[in-house]
Amino acid sequence: MILASxxxxxxxxxxxxxxxQRPRVKSPVVNTDGTVTFNFYxxxxxxxxxxxxxxxxxxxxxxxxxxDNGVWTVTTQPLAPELYSYSLNVNGQRFIDPANSYVxxxxxxxxxxxxxxxxxDDKGHLYSVNDVPHGTLSRVWYDSPTxxxxxxxxxxxxxxxxxxxxxPVMYLLHGHGGDETSWGDLGRTSQIMDNLIAEGKCVPMxxxxxxxxxxxxxxxxxxxxxxxxxxxxxxxxxxxxxxMEESFMDIVKxxxxxxxxIKERSARAVTGLSMGGGxxxxxxxxxxxTFDYYGLQSAACRMPQDxxxxxxxxxxxxxxxxxxxxxxxGKDDFLIQMNTELRQYLDQKGYxxxxxxxxxxxxxxxxxxxxxxxxxxxFK
Amino acid sequence: MILASxxxxxxxxxxxxxxxQRPRVKSPVVNTDGTVTFNFYxxxxxxxxxxxxxxxxxxxxxxxxxxDNGVWTVTTQPLAPELYSYSLNVNGQRFIDPANSYVxxxxxxxxxxxxxxxxxDDKGHLYSVNDVPHGTLSRVWYDSPTxxxxxxxxxxxxxxxxxxxxxPVMYLLHGHGGDETSWGDLGRTSQIMDNLIAEGKCVPMxxxxxxxxxxxxxxxxxxxxxxxxxxxxxxxxxxxxxxMEESFMDIVKxxxxxxxxIKERSARAVTGLSMGGGxxxxxxxxxxxTFDYYGLQSAACRMPQDxxxxxxxxxxxxxxxxxxxxxxxGKDDFLIQMNTELRQYLDQKGYxxxxxxxxxxxxxxxxxxxxxxxxxxxFK
Numbered sequence: 001m002i003l004a005s006x007x008x009x010x011x012x013x014x015x016x017x018x019x020x021q022r023p024r025v026k027s028p029v030v031n032t033d034g035t036v037t038f039n040f041y042x043x044x045x046x047x048x049x050x051x052x053x054x055x056x057x058x059x060x061x062x063x064x065x066x067x068d069n070g071v072w073t074v075t076t077q078p079l080a081p082e083l084y085s086y087s088l089n090v091n092g093q094r095f096i097d098p099a100n101s102y103v104x105x106x107x108x109x110x111x112x113x114x115x116x117x118x119x120x121d122d123k124g125h126l127y128s129v130n131d132v133p134h135g136t137l138s139r140v141w142y143d144s145p146t147x148x149x150x151x152x153x154x155x156x157x158x159x160x161x162x163x164x165x166x167x168p169v170m171y172l173l174h175g176h177g178g179d180e181t182s183w184g185d186l187g188r189t190s191q192i193m194d195n196l197i198a199e200g201k202c203v204p205m206x207x208x209x210x211x212x213x214x215x216x217x218x219x220x221x222x223x224x225x226x227x228x229x230x231x232x233x234x235x236x237x238x239x240x241x242x243x244m245e246e247s248f249m250d251i252v253k254x255x256x257x258x259x260x261x262i263k264e265r266s267a268r269a270v271t272g273l274s275m276g277g278g279x280x281x282x283x284x285x286x287x288x289x290t291f292d293y294y295g296l297q298s299a300a301c302r303m304p305q306d307x308x309x310x311x312x313x314x315x316x317x318x319x320x321x322x323x324x325x326x327x328x329x330g331k332d333d334f335l336i337q338m339n340t341e342l343r344q345y346l347d348q349k350g351y352x353x354x355x356x357x358x359x360x361x362x363x364x365x366x367x368x369x370x371x372x373x374x375x376x377x378x379f380k
Numbered sequence: 381m382i383l384a385s386x387x388x389x390x391x392x393x394x395x396x397x398x399x400x401q402r403p404r405v406k407s408p409v410v411n412t413d414g415t416v417t418f419n420f421y422x423x424x425x426x427x428x429x430x431x432x433x434x435x436x437x438x439x440x441x442x443x444x445x446x447x448d449n450g451v452w453t454v455t456t457q458p459l460a461p462e463l464y465s466y467s468l469n470v471n472g473q474r475f476i477d478p479a480n481s482y483v484x485x486x487x488x489x490x491x492x493x494x495x496x497x498x499x500x501d502d503k504g505h506l507y508s509v510n511d512v513p514h515g516t517l518s519r520v521w522y523d524s525p526t527x528x529x530x531x532x533x534x535x536x537x538x539x540x541x542x543x544x545x546x547x548p549v550m551y552l553l554h555g556h557g558g559d560e561t562s563w564g565d566l567g568r569t570s571q572i573m574d575n576l577i578a579e580g581k582c583v584p585m586x587x588x589x590x591x592x593x594x595x596x597x598x599x600x601x602x603x604x605x606x607x608x609x610x611x612x613x614x615x616x617x618x619x620x621x622x623x624m625e626e627s628f629m630d631i632v633k634x635x636x637x638x639x640x641x642i643k644e645r646s647a648r649a650v651t652g653l654s655m656g657g658g659x660x661x662x663x664x665x666x667x668x669x670t671f672d673y674y675g676l677q678s679a680a681c682r683m684p685q686d687x688x689x690x691x692x693x694x695x696x697x698x699x700x701x702x703x704x705x706x707x708x709x710g711k712d713d714f715l716i717q718m719n720t721e722l723r724q725y726l727d728q729k730g731y732x733x734x735x736x737x738x739x740x741x742x743x744x745x746x747x748x749x750x751x752x753x754x755x756x757x758x759f760k
Contacts, residue, residue, distance in 0.1 A: 101609070
């Protein structure tokens with residue numbers, strides 16, 4: 001037994017290539033009262049602080065205090081249930097917390113994440129992996145004849161998917177600077193869907209998360225351009241054979257021919273955030289009888305200059321009586337004026353839509369909420 | 381056009397939650413002569429260096445030099461084609477490079493990665509995503525009756541998988557401290573398989589990468605234990621209902637019933653590294669007529685105390701005439717003695733096996749090589 005343990009320890013230390021070591025501290029520690037303690041070892045540092053997206057410390061750094069053992073520490077006020085992101089600032093420079101291997105990438109920047117949850121019905125719980133049946137998450141390559149590319153997308157299959165029963169499909173579109181990994185990682189899509197399905201709050205469905213950048217085949221590092229530094233505009237100067245909206249039916253055709261889908265309008269929803277909200281807006285006008293549910297989240301929904309074509313498209317769209325045209329945005333979102341103008345247009349025409357407005361701006365916290373709400377409204 | 385650009389820039393900066401900013405430097409830069417330049421901005425730092433697994437600087441840090449603009453820099457000697465890992469050391473503390481969002485996790489530690497490639501037939505090219513048809517990579521949950529758990533595994537389907545044609549299956553097992561993500565991330569499995577298949581060097585096959593820790597359902601952060609700090613021994617004290625080897629046929633049964641596999645011994649291979657090599661060793665004795673190809677990579681292949689049972693199992697295994705029993709290890713591997721003893725046993729019994737020995741130790745560089753070699757030996 002002791003021999004076996006020594007062997008395991010030897011394997012453990014050797015399996016991990018030691019590219020520099022540091023004393024182990026635990027960080028972050030989510031305390032039972034909802035406060036969170038951060039720890040960072042650096043006896044020579046002059047100043048260390050935490051930057052985070054906690055509403056409770058919005059806009060200010062959380063200064064850490066050095067203890068005698070060289071460990072800097074700070075504890076937050078109690079935090080509301082949520083998935084939080086943060087980074088360390090050491091002597092004025094931004095780093096991720098070396099004690100926390102859980103990170104999300106947003107464009108080219110990594111941030112650490114942690115979850116605060118107080119109860120089984122709060123957002124922290126909804127964003128966690130719980131002891132419920134789990135769906136399958138796949139990175140799938142499909143052919144886009146319209147764009148002349150092999151392209152990558154992410155597909156969530158519900159836990160009961162067995163290749164025989166047919167399911168409805170939600171198409172879920174990312175924003176500017178994002179890619180086919182964004183909704184899964186930053187948006188916690190598989191966790192939200194697993195949990196909503198397990199609680200009977202939404203219908204089991206397939207979720208398709210394509211790449212919305214027609215000049216990129218896939219997320220950074222996952223296509224033949226190598227490990228470039230993404231900046232949200234990478235490869236845009238190349239131009240593309242068509243727009244995301246124009247190439248969108250390539251995706252629907254692929255999904256319908258490769259998965260057990262219900263191939264009807266009533267079993268198709270499309271929703272997206274920011275640029276993806278703009279894509280949803282465009283898709284709703286281009287293919288009005290393909291989807292029954294539309295969700296514009298913090299949408300870049302600028303109405304086009306050509307008002308005649310726009311009026312025609314919108315008239316055709318609403319004449320087809322979609323079951324849901326949903327607009328969601330935060331009070332502080334920089335796109336709220338654009339969304340207000342769209343709503344004024346819809347009101348003026350008497351086109352029916354649902355509107356949801358909450359606090360906050362153009363941030364993932366809101367998009368996770370919008371996904372949660374939208375998923376419960378569709379296919380019922 | 382200008383308006384559209386401003387709008388994109390505004391979206392770009394807002395889509396990314398700014399949790400601290402830093403001046404942009406490009407790092408690493410892989411130069412055309414195979415040297416690599418690292419850059420890091422920190423005008424107040426006293427000492428900055430690079431730790432890396434480059435053979436060329438083995439065991440020593442690469443000290444960086446501060447320039448007048450506050451950017452520390454260093455350029456390596458020309459590096460051989462390879463996927464490299466590194467970290468930054470700033471004033472004695474280990475960090476990942478903030479300019480590089482490409483990271484791999486090994487147990488609980490993140491390291492940055494980059495690839496050096498000089499030609500279309502070198503290792504760097506083999507580990508890159510090239511402009512070839514790509515397979516599907518899925519995270520799949522399966523039921524293990526033997527362990528009494530829902531468990532997660534990674535499945536690679538070859539580009540030509542269409543749900544009709546049947547394919548052979550390679551079971552690919554990770555080492556101590558690893559999980560179902562290790563072979564895909566650190567081992568570059570989907571890149572290696574895509575490229576070998578595209579070049580006609582290996583048969584199109586399904587690759588199954590299960591989780592080899594019977595006390596964990598999935599990789600850290602992907603099951604209901606939350607975002608714990610993995611240490612390679614997490615949850616071991618809980619015990620499990622069975623060992624990895626004893627529960628292994630749950631995986632084979634799931635794969636054969638959910639995927640288009642050739643359900644024959646001649647279309648099944650099993651291989652693993654370190655602890656996973658030990659699992660392969662055990663599986664070869666428990667289910668001798670299930671697999672035709674075995675690959676022990678840097679294997680923890682300690683021969684059991686009970687020599688009578690062992691002799692019986694090994695006699696039965698080799699009487700079944702597997703097509704390949706392959707042992708691969710590096711000269712500097714700390715498990716080489718154990719592998720030598722196994723080979724002496726096989727020699728003494730006259731059991732046929734193939735042996736491959738190369739430079740280096742118990743490291744991913746070697747396991748990527750072993751995967752590449754093994755994949756080309758099987759199903760032919």
